[in-house]
Amino acid sequence: MFGKLKSMFGGGGISIPAPVAGEAVALSEVSDPTFAQGILGQGCAIKPTVGRVVAPVDATVSMMFETGHAVSLDTSDGVELLIHVGLDTVMLKGAHYTPHCATGDKVKAGDLLMEFDIDAIRAAGYDTITPVVVCNADDFSNVSFKTGSVEAMGDLLTLKK
Template sequence: MFKKMFRKKEEITDISVLAPVDGELTFLEDVPDPVFAQKMMGNGIAINPASNEVNAPVKGTIIQVFPTKHAVGIKAENGAEILIHIGLDTVNLEGEGFVSHVNEGDSVKPGDKLITFDMETIKEKAKGTVIPVIITNTDDMNEIRLSDKSNVKASEDEILFVSK
């Protein structure tokens, strides 16, 4: 009986990051914003969205919802910190066109709705609709492997493999 109580919980080291949105994958280097293209925030991949709903790509905890609702941070079970940034220069929209469905501290699982956004507002008022998905603590990870798919379906297709 006591063996079960004191057994060490197995540490999760490897995770699959699923597509948070339907769309077409693109390399970070091809994102027309130097902060993302030069991987200043970390390694990852980007998606040209085909839908307006961003879902949780992993099981984890919401660690940040930006006040402007254009980005959300999730801490995955293996410690990877994932930033999903909707569009380019969308912080300047001051929340216009974005609805958050989560709060800091919420537990999420793949497929849970995080943010919905108005694609037309972003096309009209921001620099682009591309959605970078970044591992912001890249240096803490052992391996980050990018998917070789071109089109992905939200909550189904792996876009990143991250090993701690």
Template sequence: MFHSWKKMLGKGSEKEREQILAPMEGRTVPLSEVNDPAFSQGILGKGIAIIPEKGRVAAPADGVVTVLFETKHAVSITTDSGAEIIVHVGLDTVNLKGDYYTAHKKQGDRVKAGELLLEFDIEAIKEAGYEVITPVLICNAQDFPDMLCHTGIHVKELDPVIEL
């Protein structure tokens, strides 16, 4: 109802923010809580981290898989609007050399939000001595100065977590 009023009053013309969706179910936390300076200090980009409850990564937006690491621990998507997103499952998990990860897409694939990108075994990764906290970063955050990040909440896969 209020949306209709805004349109009638001429205030409905603001550009809608692009939403980056949760690639997994879990609890969102600020990057400052990630035990790795490359993430916690925003060196690789700005965003959130998710403590995953299920071992799946879905595409957080429509776009193209621009990088899928051989070790399958991280994937990068460039959205249709140009946002560069990295989903990095765990800390130092590159050292697992792909163990406990399965990729369902490959570099260059066009994806829609919600398509399955990766699966991973949370318990096996923890048993191997690695944290599974998953940074979700916008690498070109300087292009989105009004970016909003939603932390401190429980999210289901595909709930909005970042607004550009």
């Protein structure tokens, strides 16, 4: 009860942990203008150090891309989250990606969503930076993020209604 009241009146907010370990940076540091200019939404990006993406929160997989390079999640808090591993990696047609979920799946925080081979993707000439974007950021008064080293399931995004 008090948690709901607190969130209604600006306290706390919604936490979205990091879906992958690495270094969190501002979206403006992503070389793709679609992400850098916030066209898809607000958030941050992670330069991954591990090729595993986990569900940061309990959610429904609204779309697991056929190529396995990206996944979008709908949370019970109303957050529409896109996790996009790498830039232009759709061109790899699924090579070096192993999805572990499908569109429509219900996932729990910490569930493995996909694995990817960082070295093979880089060797193919692609950047593995991973934007983590709140696609419906306009539904929130503020989207803030942590920068620097992050662990999977560690602090990353905070959203305020």
